[in-house]
Amino acid sequence: KKALIECDGDMEKAIDWLREKGIAKAAKKSGRIAAEGLTRVAVDGNTAVVFEVNSETDFVAKNEQFIELLDKVQNALLAQKPADVDAALAADVDGETLETTLANATATIGERISFRRLQVVEKNDDEIFGSYMHMGGKISALAVLKGGNDEVAKNIAMQVASMAPQFISRDHMPQEFIEHEKGIQLEILKNDESLNSKPENVLKGIVEGRLSKSLQDVSLIDQIYFKNPDLKVAQYLKESGADVVTFVRYAVGEGIEKREENFAEEVMSQVAGK
Secondary structure: HHHHHHHOOOOHHEEEEEOOOHHHHHHOOOOOOEEHHHHHEEEEEOEEEEEEEEEHHHHHHOOOHHHHHHHHOOOHHHOOOOHHHHHHHHOOOOOEEEEHHHHHHHHHHHOOOOOEEEEEEEOOOOOEEEEEEEOOOOOOEEEEEOOHHHHHHHHHHHHHHHOOOOOHHHHHOOOHHHHHHHHHHHHHHHOOHOOOOHHHHHHHHHHHHHHHHHHHHHHHHEEEEOOOOEHHHHHHHHEEEEEEEEEEEEEOOOOOOOOOOOOHHHHHHHHOOO
């Protein structure tokens, strides 16, 4: 709350402010699940789709009707390969649009059901899909590899799901992203009083070292391979004769601000209203 006040309500600036003040854990918490529902990854031949459907509560996300809805959505997306959310909402699902299907589900289930996002991925014949869903779809990941085999591709999808990289490598990072991260490390340094007496060249080295570590954390091939802490992903890929073409990772509700509920107050208000 203090960070948001300091940054005039700007969420992105507030996250940076928290990191710069050394409250890194608070910045990480901002990426926690903030809405309910499920993600899905599904593959059909050379086509794969990753998508997210939201509900208001986790209880509904476990509902059989909700799971059946996701099955229908999955089949429609794989068959019709919509380019974006608008096209997806217009897709045919058993003779009606997906938008109508969601409206009917909302009326039947009693909670707002919404289609949030999707990504359709096509691969070549000489490429391999790897897919993984964690906790039934709380996180879904897709990896496309050239070389390797199905097991390697599945392992890379699991790496993506568990370690949340943002780019394949540093070469895939936009320069503005790197500069942004460097700016944050500089601000962190300014707020560290124990480093105030250090020479400028030493401080520069510290910034570069911290920046390198920060960028490694979001670079898939530079991450520690989750199945073998003695290997980096780049080494595992080399040993497997594989290269990563692309990847997609969805986590339920990331980036959505979740409404905070006080169920005790809600129950009392309902009792008082009777």
